[in-house]
Amino acid sequence: MSGSSNVVEFYRRLFGWQPTKGLFLLGGQTVAAYGTPGGGGGDGSGADDGADSYWRISFRTDLGPLAVAGTVESAGGSTESANHDFGHFRDPGGHRFGVRRGGYVPALDAVDVPGALWWTQLYVSDAAEAAAAKRFHLAVFGWDMRDIVLERGADYTVLSPAGAGIEGAHGGIIRLPPADPAGAPPVPGWVPYFRVADCDATVAEALALGAAVVHPPESAAGIGRQATLRDPGRGQFAINQVT
Numbered sequence: 244m245s246g247s248s249n250v251v252e253f254y255r256r257l258f259g260w261q262p263t264k265g266l267f268l269l270g271g272q273t274v275a276a277y278g279t280p281g282g283g284g285g286d287g288s289g290a291d292d293g294a295d296s297y298w299r300i301s302f303r304t305d306l307g308p309l310a311v312a313g314t315v316e317s318a319g320g321s322t323e324s325a326n327h328d329f330g331h332f333r334d335p336g337g338h339r340f341g342v343r344r345g346g347y348v349p350a351l352d353a354v355d356v357p358g359a360l361w362w363t364q365l366y367v368s369d370a371a372e373a374a375a376a377k378r379f380h381l382a383v384f385g386w387d388m389r390d391i392v393l394e395r396g397a398d399y400t401v402l403s404p405a406g407a408g409i410e411g412a413h414g415g416i417i418r419l420p421p422a423d424p425a426g427a428p429p430v431p432g433w434v435p436y437f438r439v440a441d442c443d444a445t446v447a448e449a450l451a452l453g454a455a456v457v458h459p460p461e462s463a464a465g466i467g468r469q470a471t472l473r474d475p476g477r478g479q480f481a482i483n484q485v486t
Contacts, residue, residue, distance in 0.1 A: 246279070273352045295477060297432075305344075318335075366429065419431050423459065435480055453474075455472065
């Protein structure tokens with residue numbers, strides 16, 4: 244997460260994370276990283292929609308970021324920065340993502356527990372961009388992809404590491420849903436979903452801390468109860484309560 248000290252404090256209070264030398268810790272385990280745009284720990288670039296904060300999701304690769312950079316560019320993406328351990332890139336749609344060399348520290352110590360990362364989702368503008376995103380990420384990461392139709396009728400692509408199967412899925416690609424008339428405008432790009440014990444209570448707490456709702460809590464069979472928010476710096480994130 245790249246954002247001001249006020250945004251760092253927001254996540255500390257919302258999830259109980261402890262900011263420690265560029266890492267968010269929960270019970271002593273790393274659950275995310277943070278920095279400031281243009282400063283130490285950040286990635287040196289501002290948000291695209293005027294927001295003061297944003298999330299960049301990083302994926303592990305055994306090839307190393309420098310090797311990945313060539314594949315990214317040949318597949319139509321661009322490199323913002325890359326070294327032996329980590330790289331910052333954009334896909335053909337301009338959406339940020341990162342790559343970290345396997346074994347590079349910091350890495351996430353905890354996932355799929357309350358307060359930690361649960362899912363990653365790439366929101367795209369239309370069907371053409373969804374198709375382009377699938378081609379790009381297949382070329383760069385070799386992910387397995389499975390197309391399904393969600394309960395509400397939306398087309399969805401489930402992403403899994405090669406050979407991991409649907410049980411090992413880590414994210415998905417979906418068209419940006421219509422804006423909620425009462426909510427903040429949604430923006431395309433990668434969005435982290437954090438698991439929480441109580442979705443509605445977490446939304447209420449986030450609002451009290453200065454967040455805005457993009458999509459209010461809703462329940463989906465087999466998934467849980469989730470909501471999408473923008474933090475006080477307008478960075479977009481989501482929460483999910485497994486039910």
